[in-house]
Amino acid sequence: MKVSLVVSDLSGAGALRAFILAQVLIDLNCEVEVVGFKFGRELYAIPPANIPVYALPGKNYPGFLIDAQKILKKIDGDIIYAVKPKPTSFGLSLLKKIQSRRPVILDIDDLELSWFGQDEWKYRPSFKQLYRDIFKQNGQLKEPDHPLYVKWMESLIHRANAVTVHTEFLQQRFGGVYLPNGKDTKMFDPAKYNPELSRERYGLSAYRILMFPGAPRPHKGVEDVLMALEQLNEPDLKLAIVGGSPYDDYDDKLMQQWGRWIVKLPRFPVETMPEVVAAAHVVVVPQRETLTAVAQFPLKLTDGMAMAKPVLSTRVGDIPAILGGTGYLVEPSSPGQISQKIKWIFQNLTAANLQGMKARERCVKKYSIQAMAPILSELISGRLRLHLSR
Numbered sequence: 001m002k003v004s005l006v007v008s009d010l011s012g013a014g015a016l017r018a019f020i021l022a023q024v025l026i027d028l029n030c031e032v033e034v035v036g037f038k039f040g041r042e043l044y045a046i047p048p049a050n051i052p053v054y055a056l057p058g059k060n061y062p063g064f065l066i067d068a069q070k071i072l073k074k075i076d077g078d079i080i081y082a083v084k085p086k087p088t089s090f091g092l093s094l095l096k097k098i099q100s101r102r103p104v105i106l107d108i109d110d111l112e113l114s115w116f117g118q119d120e121w122k123y124r125p126s127f128k129q130l131y132r133d134i135f136k137q138n139g140q141l142k143e144p145d146h147p148l149y150v151k152w153m154e155s156l157i158h159r160a161n162a163v164t165v166h167t168e169f170l171q172q173r174f175g176g177v178y179l180p181n182g183k184d185t186k187m188f189d190p191a192k193y194n195p196e197l198s199r200e201r202y203g204l205s206a207y208r209i210l211m212f213p214g215a216p217r218p219h220k221g222v223e224d225v226l227m228a229l230e231q232l233n234e235p236d237l238k239l240a241i242v243g244g245s246p247y248d249d250y251d252d253k254l255m256q257q258w259g260r261w262i263v264k265l266p267r268f269p270v271e272t273m274p275e276v277v278a279a280a281h282v283v284v285v286p287q288r289e290t291l292t293a294v295a296q297f298p299l300k301l302t303d304g305m306a307m308a309k310p311v312l313s314t315r316v317g318d319i320p321a322i323l324g325g326t327g328y329l330v331e332p333s334s335p336g337q338i339s340q341k342i343k344w345i346f347q348n349l350t351a352a353n354l355q356g357m358k359a360r361e362r363c364v365k366k367y368s369i370q371a372m373a374p375i376l377s378e379l380i381s382g383r384l385r386l387h388l389s390r
Contacts (some may be wrong), residue, residue, distance in 0.1 A: 001031070001078045001079065001380075002030065002031040002032070002033070002076070002077040002078050002079075003025050003029050003030050003031070003032050003033075003077045003078070003079045003080075003081050003252035004032075004033055004034070004035060004074075004075045004076060004077030004079070004080050004081065005018045005021060005025075005032060005033070005034045005036075005081045005083060005326050006024055006035055006036055006071070006080060006082045006083065006089045006090075006092060006093050007034060007035070007036030007037075007083045007084075007089055008036060008037065008083065008084045008086040008087075008088040008089040009036065009037055009038065009039045009040070009058060009088065009143060009145075010034070010037065010038045010043050010044065010055045011038045011039055011040025011041065011042060011043060011044050011058075012039070012040070012044055013044060013110075013215065014044075014083050014084050014089075014109065014110070015034075015044040015045050015047075016044065016045050016299055017083055017107065017109045017166070017181070018034050018036075018083045019034070019045065019047045019048065019051055019270070020181060020182060020369070020371050020372075021038065021083070021107065021376075022034055022047075022051045023048065023051070023182075023184060023369050024369050024372045024373050025081075025376070026051075026375045026377050027048060027369055027370065028373055028376065028377050028380075031077075031342045032051065032052075032077075033052050033053075033054065033056070033073055033074075033077070034047070034051060034052065034053045034054070034075045035053075035054045035055075035075060036054075036055060036056075036071070036083075036088070036089065036307060037055065037056055037057070037058035037067070037071070037088055037144075037299045038055040038056065038057055038058055038110065038287065038323075039057075039058035042187075043055065044215075045243075045267070045270065046267065046268070046269040046270060046272065047270065048269075048270050049188075049271070051368060052225050053340065054074055055069060056070060058088070058144070060142040060143055060144065061142045061143075061144065063143075064088075064144045068092060071092055072092060072095060072096055072099070075092070075096045077102065078102060079102065079103055079104075079105060079215065079380065080093045080096055080097065080102050080103070080104045080105070081093075081104075081107065082104060082105070082106050082107065082115075082160070083107045083109070084107070084108070084109065084110065084112065085106060085108060085112065085150065085153045085154050085156075085157060086112065086144075086149075086150055086153055087144050087145055087149045087150070087152075087153055088144050088145055088146045088158070088352045089148045090104075090106055090153050090156070090157075091149075091153055091346065094100075094156065094159055094160075095137070097159075101329060103161040104160050104161055105160060105162045105163070105164060105379070106157060106160035106162075106163050106164070106176075107163075107164045107165075107166075107179075108157075108163065108164070108165045108166075108170050108176065109165075109166050109170075109296075109297070110171070110292070110295060110296060111169075111170065111291060111294075111295035112147075112150050112154075112290040113147055113150060113151065113154075114290070114292040114295060115147075115292060116147045118360065121147060121151075123147070123151075142204050147196045157174060157218060161290055162176070162177065162379055163175060163176030163177065164176055164177050164179040164379070165177070165178060165179065166178075166179060166180050166181050166297045167180070167295060167296065167297050167317060167318045168318055168321070168338045169294055169295050169317055169377065170295055173295075177375065177379055179304060179372060179375050179376060179377075179379075180297060180300070180322070180367055180372070181297045181299055181367065182367050182368045182370075182371055183299075183302040183303070183305070183306040183363060183367060183368055183369065183371040183372070184270075184367045184368070184369050185360075185363060185364045185368040185369070187270075187271065187274055188273075188274045188277070188302075188303070188306035189274070189306075190274075190306075190307045190308040190360065191277060192234060192274070193274060193275050193278035193307075194278070195278050195279060195280075198275050198276070198278040198279035199279045201279075202240075202265060202276065202279050203263075204238070204240060204263065204279050206236065207236050207237070207238040207263070207283050207309070208228075208234075208236050208237050208238070208346060209238055209263075209279060209280050209281050209282070210225060210237065210238070210239045210240070210280070210281070210282050210283075210284045210312075210342065211239075211240045211241040211242065211277065211279070211280035211282070211283050211284065211309075212225070212239060212240070212241050212242070212283075212284055212285075212300065213243070213273065213276065213277055213280075213283065213300050213304075213306075214242065214243060214298075214300050214347070215243060215244060215245040216241060216244070216245055216250060216251065216254060216315050217245060217250060217265070217285065218250070218288075219285055219288050219290045219292050219293045220285075220287060220288070220293070220298075221285065221286030221288045221314065221332065221333065222239070222241070222254065222286065222330075222340055223254070223258075224286045224288070224333055224334065224335045225239055225284050225335075225338055226239060226254065226257075226258040226261050226262070227335035227338075228335040228336070228338035228339035228342060229258075229261040229339075229342075230258070230261065231335060231336065231353075232342065232343065237261070237342070238261060238262070238263045239261055239262050239263070239284070240262075240264075240265055240279070240280065241254075241262060241263070241264055242265045242266075242267075242268070242273075242276055243265070243266070243267040243268070244264060244266075244267070251264070270337055273303070274285065274306075274307060277303050277307045277309065278303065278307060280304070280307075280309050281309075281310070281346070281349070282304075282309060282310045282311075282312055282342070282345055282352070283300060283303060283304025283307075283309045283310070283311050283312070284311075284312045284313070284338075285298050285300045285301050285304070285311060285312070285313040285314070286312070286313065286314055286332075286338065287313065287314050287316040287317070287319065287320070287332060288314070288316070288333050289314075289316055289332040289333065293316050293317060294316060294317040294363075295330075296317065297318060297322070298313075298319070301313065301319065301322055301323065301327075301367075302358075302363055302367050304327075304359065305323075305326070305327075305354075305356075305359040305360055305362065305363035305367065306360060306363045306368075307360070308353070308356040308357045308360040308366075309356045309359070310328065310345055310349075310352035310353065310355055310356045310359075311323060311326075311327035311328065311339055311359055312327065312328045312330070312338070312342070312345065313327055313328070313329055313330075313355070314329065314330055314331065314332040314334075315329050315331060315332065316332050322367065323362075324362055326355055326356075326358045326362050326367075327355070327359060327362075328341050328345065328352075328355075
């Protein structure tokens with residue numbers, strides 16, 4: 001069986017979820033291909049070598065319509081798996097369903113309209129503004145994934161043959177099958193790596209390392225950790241940010257204000273990330289209390305859990321349930337609490353590392369590729385089996 005994963009923007013964070021789903025499907029002996037657009041300069045993440053990716057540069061209308069035809073021809077799986085309810089993924093998948101009568105699964109890994117105000121967002125232009133948005137070269141409605149179109153797509157979610165979601169919050173809002181993010185815990189195995197050698201390789205040997213293995217954005221609370229480090233004022237404490245943000249100049253702003261506390265590391269292929277995370281003393285996931293953050297399953301949690309690291313996070317969304325008592329939690333937007341917890345962890349590092357080992361056990365059991373596989377297998381063999389046999 002072949003599954004075509006259709007991704008709205010391979011230069012955005014949705015690519016990570018697509019690669020995780022692809023790994024699960026490969027584990028189920030499916031052939032997979034990831035297809036989609038790339039609206040940024042490069043892929044958000046470097047995929048595992050066994051996942052083929054077909055990416056076209058993203059364009060606005062009308063150029064998008066020409067490239068959409070190329071993507072439609074490329075979608076040839078027995079099952080179409082759309083990642084995000086956007087025109088560039090779900091919209092094209094529904095068109096392909098009409099053409100080919102292939103079933104469509106929709107994966108929802110974010111509350112897309114939360115970036116624009118969610119239910120409060122309305123598009124009510126004047127006639128003149130509507131004309132500009134449609135016909136001007138930089139008109140808003142020329143963007144293929146403008147929030148108006150995303151809103152339309154959300155009204156068509158019932159057209160999918162099945163829906164998967166990765167948090168309980170999203171399940172309550174959209175229904176569907178709960179399919180939490182998983183980590184390849186065979187690849188992310190701390191027994192394979194020496195933390196001291198990793199720190200030496202990445203130039204971190206002189207420091208006690210807090211690691212944020214992802215793209216910082218305001219709702220992810222990295223500033224709260226940096227404020228905590230400012231309060232502690234201990235020169236050997238550093239925040240290692242891995243990969244940085246492909247979206248804007250937020251990284252540069254962090255460096256300008258808090259550069260003395262930051263070590264920037266580049267992007268790495270997925271296969272290299274276990275060695276990078278091994279260099280951390282603590283993995284920090286300081287999500288803030290925003291609607292966007294509440295809906296998310298931060299992948300950085302499973303980076304730390306799988307590598308048996310002490311995880312310091314916040315009481316936001318599903319995070320307490322995911323950690324299940326195996327991490328360290330503070331209130332969101334609380335640099336003072338973060339600084340106290342950092343101090344406690346390093347004063348009790350042996351106990352914290354034992355807690356990290358419990359976190360790995362929990363990750364293997366509940367948040368691994370192997371834990372995701374039976375959920376997706378049951379969905380395909382159950383709900384979609386009759387459709388596929390027609």
